[in-house]
Amino acid sequence: MHDGVAAYVLGVLDDSEHEAFERHLEVCEQCQAELVELAEVPDRLDELKQAPSASEDDPPMSMSR
Protein backbone atom coordinates (compact mmCIF):
# COMPACT_ATOMS: atom_id res chain seq x y z
CA MET A 1 0.00 0.00 0.00
CA HIS A 2 2.89 2.36 0.70
CA ASP A 3 3.79 2.12 -2.97
CA GLY A 4 0.70 4.16 -3.86
CA VAL A 5 2.13 7.55 -2.85
CA ALA A 6 3.76 8.36 -6.19
CA ALA A 7 0.73 7.13 -8.14
CA TYR A 8 -1.51 9.16 -5.85
CA VAL A 9 0.52 12.34 -6.44
CA LEU A 10 0.55 11.73 -10.19
CA GLY A 11 -3.23 11.21 -10.11
CA VAL A 12 -3.12 7.88 -11.92
CA LEU A 13 -5.12 5.92 -9.33
CA ASP A 14 -8.61 4.65 -10.02
CA ASP A 15 -11.38 6.32 -8.02
CA SER A 16 -11.62 3.33 -5.70
CA GLU A 17 -7.83 3.16 -5.30
CA HIS A 18 -7.72 6.90 -4.71
CA GLU A 19 -10.28 6.68 -1.91
CA ALA A 20 -8.59 3.64 -0.42
CA PHE A 21 -5.23 5.36 -0.43
CA GLU A 22 -6.59 8.53 1.17
CA ARG A 23 -8.01 6.40 3.98
CA HIS A 24 -4.62 4.72 4.34
CA LEU A 25 -2.88 8.10 4.24
CA GLU A 26 -4.83 9.36 7.25
CA VAL A 27 -3.37 6.65 9.44
CA CYS A 28 0.05 6.15 7.86
CA GLU A 29 2.77 8.61 8.93
CA GLN A 30 5.21 6.97 6.53
CA CYS A 31 3.06 7.79 3.52
CA GLN A 32 2.27 11.28 4.85
CA ALA A 33 6.00 12.03 5.04
CA GLU A 34 6.57 10.57 1.60
CA LEU A 35 3.69 12.62 0.21
CA VAL A 36 5.26 15.82 1.58
CA GLU A 37 8.61 14.95 0.00
CA LEU A 38 7.02 14.26 -3.38
CA ALA A 39 4.91 17.42 -3.17
CA GLU A 40 8.07 19.49 -2.67
CA VAL A 41 9.71 18.30 -5.90
CA PRO A 42 7.88 20.68 -8.28
CA ASP A 43 8.82 23.62 -6.03
CA ARG A 44 12.47 22.58 -6.10
CA LEU A 45 12.39 22.34 -9.89
CA ASP A 46 11.02 25.88 -10.07
CA GLU A 47 13.78 27.09 -7.77
CA LEU A 48 16.41 25.46 -9.98
CA LYS A 49 14.94 27.11 -13.08
CA GLN A 50 14.87 30.52 -11.39
CA ALA A 51 18.38 30.26 -9.96
CA PRO A 52 20.33 31.30 -13.12
CA SER A 53 18.26 34.46 -13.73
CA ALA A 54 18.33 35.39 -10.05
CA SER A 55 22.15 35.17 -9.99
CA GLU A 56 22.32 38.00 -12.53
CA ASP A 57 21.07 40.44 -9.90
CA ASP A 58 23.26 38.99 -7.18
CA PRO A 59 26.94 38.75 -8.15
CA PRO A 60 28.38 35.35 -7.14
CA MET A 61 30.35 35.53 -3.89
CA SER A 62 33.33 33.82 -5.56
CA MET A 63 33.67 36.74 -8.01
CA SER A 64 33.90 39.42 -5.31
CA ARG A 65 36.66 37.62 -3.39
Ligand SMILES: [Zn+2]
Ligand atom coordinates in the same frame (compact mmCIF):
# COMPACT_ATOMS: atom_id res chain seq x y z
ZN1 LIG B 1 1.59 3.87 4.02
